[in-house]
Amino acid sequence: MTSLSINNGLTLIATPIGNLRDVTFRAIDALMQADQILCEDTRVSRKLLNHYNIHTKLTSYHEYNATSLRPKIVRALQQGKKIALISDAGTPNISDPGYKLVESCLANDIQVSTIPGPTAVIAALSISGLPTDNFYFGGFLPSKTTARKKTFASLRTLDTTLIFYESPARLVACLYDSLEYFAGRTAVIARELTKLHEDVRRAEISELYNFYKGITRVRGEIVFLISPPQKEALYLSHDQIKKLLKERFADETLKDAVRNLAREHDISRSLVYRLALEMKDV
Known part of the structure; x- marks a missing residue:
């Protein structure tokens, strides 16, 4: 096989997102022939380079x-x-600081090339079972609850699959916050993709929340995907749901009101039930 030389200028090279064998021949050639490799963490990238006996300066x-x-x-x-x-891991410039370097290169008429390969967002979408023809990638969600909710609120009416990266330490809080804006929607948690303990779970958001809150410690890198809205009713806020429940309580039992409202508006029954109990406690 003839080696393909790296181009003059800056070359963005995708690397594996977990399995070291998920790297292209061309990527290996380019990493060997580069004068210098820029990486986020030399300790992480050194593992890949050592595996393929690459000695280029990091x-x-x-x-x-x-x-x-x-x-x-x-x-x-x-x-x-x-x-x-x-x-x-994955493709440079996807939720990392590389874009400003690319911008500077282009501004100085320096050639910028790419050697494509893995990226977690596309890998997760492809196996999610959610619509793939149109999607929104929001990168890493904010770490603070208020900012995270603001992000969710701004996207609740977007008619597309939503995709985010999330920290395992914040996953439960993230799922809990998302219930207020995406109740009733199907979601996917793709964790440790391409690694030994790869785990992909697809369920209603409330079910995913109940599952993960019972786990002592969630591990691994996570991609969080949310299905597009099915009906306008999915945009109902908690206050709007409570208002609809109050109207039903005049003629229906709590159980019937919860069941009927959840079914008619395609909302999570567990969410409606929780809000109904809050109203009864007031």
Whole structure:
């Protein structure tokens, strides 16, 4: 097999998201032939390079040093260096700080090339069973509840599959917050993709919440996908649901009101029941 030389300029190279064998021949050639490899964490990237006996110089390039390093990298590229940009896992520039380097290269007429490969967002979408013709990728969700809810609120009426990255430590809180805006929708938690303990769970959001809140410690990198809305009623807020319940309580028992409202509006029955109990306690 003839080796394909890396182009002059900056080359973005996709790396495995878990399984080290998920790397292309061309990517290996390019990593070997580059003058320098920019990566997020040299400790992480070194594992891949050692596995394939690649000895190219590694330089850490991340959000905390990018501003100071970027001019030096651009100068090296202008001098004819071949530099590769990789991320810890997957395709560079997907939820990482590399785009500003690409922007600087283009502004200085430096060639930017790509060697495509794995990316967790597309891998998760392809096996989710959710619509794939149109989707929104929101990257990592905010770590704070208020900001996370604001994000969910801004997307609740978007008629497309929603995809996010999430930390395992925040997964339960994320699912709980999402119930207020996406109750009744099908969601998917794709965890540890391509790794030994790969786990993909597809269910209504309330079911996923109940499952994961019972787990002491969730591990692994997570992709969180939410199905598009089915009906306008899915946009109902908790206050609107309570108002509809109050109207039903005049003629129906709590059990019947919950069941009928959930069915008619395609809302999670467990959510409606919880809100009904809150009303009874007031």
